[in-house]
Amino acid sequence: MRSLLLVPWLVALALPLQASDHSRPVRLSSNRGAIEQLEHQRACRGCDLRGMDLTELHLIGVDLRDADLRGARLRGSNLEGADLTGARLQNCDLREVNLTNAELTDVDLRDADLSGAVVINAYAPGVRTQGIRYAGADLTGSDLIIGGGD
16 A cells, blocks of 8 residues: 555656746756766756765766756766756866766856866856866867856
8 A cells, every 4th residue: 555655756757847847947856866867867957966875877968957066076077068057056066077068158157176177079158157166177179267257
């Protein structure tokens, strides 16, 4: 009987977000099921992922436009080709993350740690970068301006 109560919850994790759901923030819990949902759907536009542990995930080409990732831990994750337009990444652990060819328009990276990150050919106009750490980061071909924005 107890397993029947879990079925709607499991079904909800498996369903893709509807287009109308993108207009409001989606709060994912910090459980492994929510992380697997993000990995498989490849889209979580406007999601509230504050403080989540997203280390070493393969999120190639993921859509995280307008997502709130403040304080999240993405160390070693692969976000190659990801769209992070308008995302809030303040105080994020982005050490050794791969942001090659990522869309970073209007991203807030204040006080984030990008040490050892690969940010090759990232498109980054309007990015807020005050206080970021980027020792050993590869910014080749990126238009990321350190110390830029408001």
